[in-house]
Amino acid sequence: MTRLTFDISMSLDGFVAGPDPSLEDPLGVGGEALHEWAFAAQSWRERHGQAGGESNADSDVIAESLAATGAVVMGRRMFSGGSGPWEDDPKARGWWGDEPPFHVPVFVLTHHAREPLAMEGGTTFAFVTDGIEAALEQARAAAGGRDVAIAGGASAVQQYLRAGLVDTMQVHVAPMLLGSGTRLLDRLGDSPPGLELDRVIASAAVTHLRYRLAR
């Protein structure tokens, strides 16, 4: 069975986005800085159609995750920043333009049914209205034996953690304090899953902490 995992950048004080996210500033005030280490990495740039970048340990960590991922699940807000009916959503085709950087099947958690969307470069978006377990089941079937990655946002990650469905996770701890915003490891209930430290990779820019979760 393929594993369910996630790879997310977090500030030392636990935030994955700063305060006041908007269409212009989807990661909130200061939130973009969480990803500076990735923007500088060769593997991230290549995946996003950009030349250059550093070929370093951080780039290797990203490349490893991309290679391991056969399908993606994400929350509605991660997909478009919107909510409610799709007709009213200015980003109803997602944030990423005609060729999103996933290149695998993506399953979007939503309360609003719609037909799947095939983008350039192999990314397909399917819209799942019957909950996180159904989305996971569809993603597993589409992953071709590779991992299913939760792309975010925090709420989707929290739902999968509370349901005890996550096998591994990698948190990229950015050396910064955001002070407020959206917390990643929040609302986990009274019995959060146990963790086992699996690997630590440290660079000057970020610390990659990987854990196995008790199932």
Added chain:
Amino acid sequence: MTRLTFDISMSLDGFVAGPDPSLEDPLGVGGEALHEWAFAAQSWRERHGQAGGESNADSDVIAESLAATGAVVMGRRMFSGGSGPWEDDPKARGWWGDEPPFHVPVFVLTHHAREPLAMEGGTTFAFVTDGIEAALEQARAAAGGRDVAIAGGASAVQQYLRAGLVDTMQVHVAPMLLGSGTRLLDRLGDSPPGLELDRVIASAAVTHLRYRLAR
């Protein structure tokens, strides 16, 4: 000038104590487990009058901090778990018995004045009622050129961070999720200090992340 620093164990979800702390369970439900890596370390055990323990990277990290510390500041709750007048506080001589493990001058932040307390083994407790800057000034004067360490709790750490007075910090990230309790890096205001990653030491039991703070 001596540096102001702190060294605190935190769960991956940001807690330094679990829910429902009490006199019997001062670290709250599940909170003791944050410190298991330290309880197992030779240097921690020696400082607490216990034999044995492992001589490993974790033990070296503790020994390094102990050697660097010339004075300590702490909050009232860290000292006794209590609040209000000292006459009503069952732990008015602190948690640690006749020979506390500090062996340096300790400055306790409180609203309730009292005479200093000299304990066995070189620990003295002075009670500072005129705020965090006064406590820091007294601790610097007593530190003999070594560092001043904030022992905790979270509220004391947050006050010093908000005031921009912390020079370095080391967070020992324990591989666990507590789900609720007392957060360390919380209530930092709209402009928390900048961090620069200084050192990462990883063992199987814990990840030691050390940062310099922008002043």
